[in-house]
Amino acid sequence: MAVFTEVSFEEAQALLRQLNLGELRELRGIEGGIENTNYFATTDQGEHVLTLFERLSAEQLPFYLHLMKHLAQRGIPVPDPAADRDGDILHRLKGKPAAVVNRLRGRSVLAPGPEHCAAVGTTLARMHLAARDFNRSQPNLRGLAWWNETVPVVLVHLSDSQRTLILAELAFQNHVAASSAYAALPRGPVHADLFRDNVMFDDGQLSGFFDFYFAGVDAWLFDIAVCLNDWCIELETGAHDAVRAHSLLAAYTAVRPLAAAERQLLPALLRAGALRFWISRLWDFHLPREAAMLQPHDPGHFERVLRQRIRQPVTA
Structure with missing residues (x-):
């Protein structure tokens, strides 16, 4: 999250009144993230x-x-x-599309233990099943097509070894996506960005998933892989944490058992998840946009994760 467009107290108040959410008491820009302008808005009715x-x-x-x-x-x-x-949930403010949602209770856990990973696994599986009858469809806009478009743009910023790695991995992922096993993967709406800072815990209990603005219809296994690549690694090295990964996968599969194709392709999809975020972080780091609060993430982190996933494949 970040602030690209400044919103005044009066402008925010007008929208909140239109939505019958009460009188604005405080408006505060949210730091972090790189996609949208976000504010915490506290009214006399809630946050x-x-x-x-x-x-x-x-x-x-x-x-x-x-x-x-x-x-x-x-x-x-x-x-x-x-x-x-009128029942509309998409609004306009400062000439841009806008939305207002309730603020979830609690805070993110940035150093998760097995119990946090288990809670994520359970809720992720419940989310996948709950979305099966969702009647809208949209592809994952940061999926393979976007990787193929974006890698040529960022190549100029890479070293020789990085270029070799990213091109080889992109070729591998195109090969995987053309396989019959990939076609057999169960799919539906996915979050696609369920990192530690997009989950809330309150008094030890998972209180919410948020920031759905990378969601799309994709393989559920890709969602699992994105989670494993953030919740179940050592941040300093990108190395796999087997205890946390077991907790997440066991909890997930207790709600929705994995299909044979999912177990077969987990190592490849873990690599896909790492590649996706390496590419997007390279793009955001080397081709940044101006914002009042903007902190682009280190692209090297997911390069390390990808190298770990290639060297040490993880099975379900």
């Missing part, structure tokens, strides 16, 4: 998050917002978009 969308179009956004609404209505702990008197 909310105001988002202005900087890259996503008004045509793309209904998928994300209605997915959150769908999941919230089925008991999955996610932000619930606020509707106006």
